[in-house]
Amino acid sequence: MPRVELLRLAHARSGDKGDTANVGVIAYEEEDYPLILEQVTAARVKRHFGDMVKGPVERFRLDNLHAVNFLLHGALDGGGTVSLMTDAQGKVFSTALLRMEVEVSDAVARRVRGRGRIPPNRGRRGP
Amino acid sequence: MSGAVAGGSGLVRIASGQGFWGDDLEAPVRQVEAGPIDYLMLDYLAEVTMSIMQKQHSRDARAGYARDFVPLMERIFPACANRRIRVVTNAGGVNPAECARALAAAGRRAGMAGRARIGVVTGDDLMGRLDGLLATGHPLSNMDTGEPLESVRDEVLSANVYLGARPIVRALRGGALVVLTGRSTDTALTYAPMAHEFGWPWDAWDRLAAGVVAGHINECGAQASGGNCLAEWWAIPDLTEVGFPIVEAGPDGTFVVTKHPELGGAVTLRTVKEQILYEMGDPRTYITPDVTADFTTIRLSDQGNDRVAVDGIRGTPPTSSLKVSIAYSAGYKAVGTLVYAWPDAAAKARAAAGILRRRLDRLGLEFDRVRVELVGWDSTHGKLAGPVPGDLPEVQLRVAVRSGDRHAVERFAREIAPLVLTGPPSVTGFAGGRPRVQEVVGYWPALIDRSVVEPHICVDLVEV
Numbered sequence: 001m002p003r004v005e006l007l008r009l010a011h012a013r014s015g016d017k018g019d020t021a022n023v024g025v026i027a028y029e030e031e032d033y034p035l036i037l038e039q040v041t042a043a044r045v046k047r048h049f050g051d052m053v054k055g056p057v058e059r060f061r062l063d064n065l066h067a068v069n070f071l072l073h074g075a076l077d078g079g080g081t082v083s084l085m086t087d088a089q090g091k092v093f094s095t096a097l098l099r100m101e102v103e104v105s106d107a108v109a110r111r112v113r114g115r116g117r118i119p120p121n122r123g124r125r126g127p
Numbered sequence: 128m129s130g131a132v133a134g135g136s137g138l139v140r141i142a143s144g145q146g147f148w149g150d151d152l153e154a155p156v157r158q159v160e161a162g163p164i165d166y167l168m169l170d171y172l173a174e175v176t177m178s179i180m181q182k183q184h185s186r187d188a189r190a191g192y193a194r195d196f197v198p199l200m201e202r203i204f205p206a207c208a209n210r211r212i213r214v215v216t217n218a219g220g221v222n223p224a225e226c227a228r229a230l231a232a233a234g235r236r237a238g239m240a241g242r243a244r245i246g247v248v249t250g251d252d253l254m255g256r257l258d259g260l261l262a263t264g265h266p267l268s269n270m271d272t273g274e275p276l277e278s279v280r281d282e283v284l285s286a287n288v289y290l291g292a293r294p295i296v297r298a299l300r301g302g303a304l305v306v307l308t309g310r311s312t313d314t315a316l317t318y319a320p321m322a323h324e325f326g327w328p329w330d331a332w333d334r335l336a337a338g339v340v341a342g343h344i345n346e347c348g349a350q351a352s353g354g355n356c357l358a359e360w361w362a363i364p365d366l367t368e369v370g371f372p373i374v375e376a377g378p379d380g381t382f383v384v385t386k387h388p389e390l391g392g393a394v395t396l397r398t399v400k401e402q403i404l405y406e407m408g409d410p411r412t413y414i415t416p417d418v419t420a421d422f423t424t425i426r427l428s429d430q431g432n433d434r435v436a437v438d439g440i441r442g443t444p445p446t447s448s449l450k451v452s453i454a455y456s457a458g459y460k461a462v463g464t465l466v467y468a469w470p471d472a473a474a475k476a477r478a479a480a481g482i483l484r485r486r487l488d489r490l491g492l493e494f495d496r497v498r499v500e501l502v503g504w505d506s507t508h509g510k511l512a513g514p515v516p517g518d519l520p521e522v523q524l525r526v527a528v529r530s531g532d533r534h535a536v537e538r539f540a541r542e543i544a545p546l547v548l549t550g551p552p553s554v555t556g557f558a559g560g561r562p563r564v565q566e567v568v569g570y571w572p573a574l575i576d577r578s579v580v581e582p583h584i585c586v587d588l589v590e591v
Contacts, residue, residue: 015406024404084498084527
């Protein structure tokens with residue numbers, strides 16, 4: 001089965017609560033939500049981040065939004081102003097999680113090709 | 128009741144104007160000028176903001192609030208008074224009284240003398256009551272670690288309890304054009320106007336919960352209307368003059384998230400969902416002083432033209448305790464950076480970091496933590512970025528240290544520049560000078576029984 005980055009199936013936003021980062025992962029299409037529920041588990045996310053997340057990972061479902069919310073405990077080096085990380089507020093854990101690969105059918109792989117990345121010929125204009 | 132509902136539509140339009148202290152200064156002006164609104168909410172406070180304000184207050188008795196707010200109001204005061212746009216804000220920080228004085232003076236300069244009333248909410252500041260509370264069985268233990276506050280008592284910089292919507296509603300009922308609070312919840316700034324306009328009883332759990340969701344969507348400004356949106360960010364129109372979100376609320380708690388049509392940005396299912404999930408904990412229990420909201424009951428529907436309708440929200444009674452945000456002094460830190468160029472940029476940066484660490488060791492300096500990052504490679508995604516390619520064109524070495532010993536951090540700050548002449552080659556980017564030693568502020572979340580807070584909440588009305 002083809003493997004694609006989660007970036008193709010979902011968008012995300014992350015933030016902080018003390019030393020915990022949260023990542024909300026939102027399916028672009030309702031039809032891809034079950035696949036995300038099945039493959040993007042708390043255990044899988046914990047393995048994905050490895051020692052970047054010192055504590056446990058929790059997952060909460062928001063079926064109403066076709067989204068899941070992850071809490072990554074102990075991910076921010078103490079958090080707030082204590083943290084020495086560039087990303088002390090966990091703002092870019094979103095795309096770090098979307099690097100994870102999931103298995104999809106050939107049809108889904110074709111459907112989501114190119115999604116999540118700026119299309120060629122876009123973004124070449126200067127500031 | 129104010130006249131907003133009587134406007135004919137039966138709806139109240141609550142515009143978001145600031146998502147944090149330091150947000151787009153022109154955004155609230157655009158909200159007032161680019162179309163009809165009934166309320167302008169301005170959120171200035173994040174977790175660490177109160178401690179920064181407390182520090183400013185300890186140096187200057189007249190400081191300790193969001194100073195940007197006063198010149199902003201001077202600009203929009205006449206428009207707000209003429210069109211009866213009411214402003215609800217937590218700009219008061221740790222010094223709402225002084226903020227109100229400065230605001231009244233600004234109002235008089237703008238020709239508002241006798242034409243506007245300011246409501247001031249206090250009672251959130253526990254700093255002066257801390258020892259009494261600790262002595263009477265309120266340990267203010269850290270919610271994350273369980274440690275009693277006693278262990279850092281001498282280092283405490285600020286302690287503020289999150290207040291809800293009730294005192295804001297009292298100020299609105301008292302005819303305030305501007306309501307100023309200290310540490311109110313961010314969400315209350317949006318749902319207090321809803322509760323006031325529609326006369327919601329305080330046990331209307333579902334409607335209050337809907338207000339909380341509206342507040343959560345509004346509280347980070349443009350993050351709900353196209354800013355920081357990961358979904359096809361390149362296609363979001365005109366962020367230069369982004370329109371911050373506007374909640375159009377009805378008496379039954381249903382609402383539409385939208386923005387002024389002529390401003391930039393976008394309000395879509397994607398932008399709204401991203402903001403709903405921002406800083407989310409357990410979505411089934413979003414706890415506020417007035418109600419606990421269940422975010423898994425939110426129903427969204429896209430009406431097109433930058434309008435997303437929200438309904439279905441359920442709420443349950445609030446908890447018996449309130450959250451306290453405590454800041455304490457937790458040592459010092461500094462961040463030093465240097466830029467290394469091709470070839471072997473990353474190898475040079477790592478070699479420099481090694482030299483620096485050995486020098487710090489030889490000096491016998493004690494650090495709680497030393498962190499080395501390569502900006503341009505692993506500073507955001509860590510090991511997920513993979514191995515560094517040897518031909519990286521350039522990389523910034525970023526070394527950060529933290530210590531309870533100020534001297535150690537100061538000495539670290541003097542050890543960065545020497546690497547330019549005594550370390551690996553093709554290094555630059557040190558022109559910013561020596562790293563600044565910063566005080567570290569620790570965050571200490573705690574709970575307190577609401578019965579010892581609520582009797583101290585005070586609402587004053589001041590004429591401009």
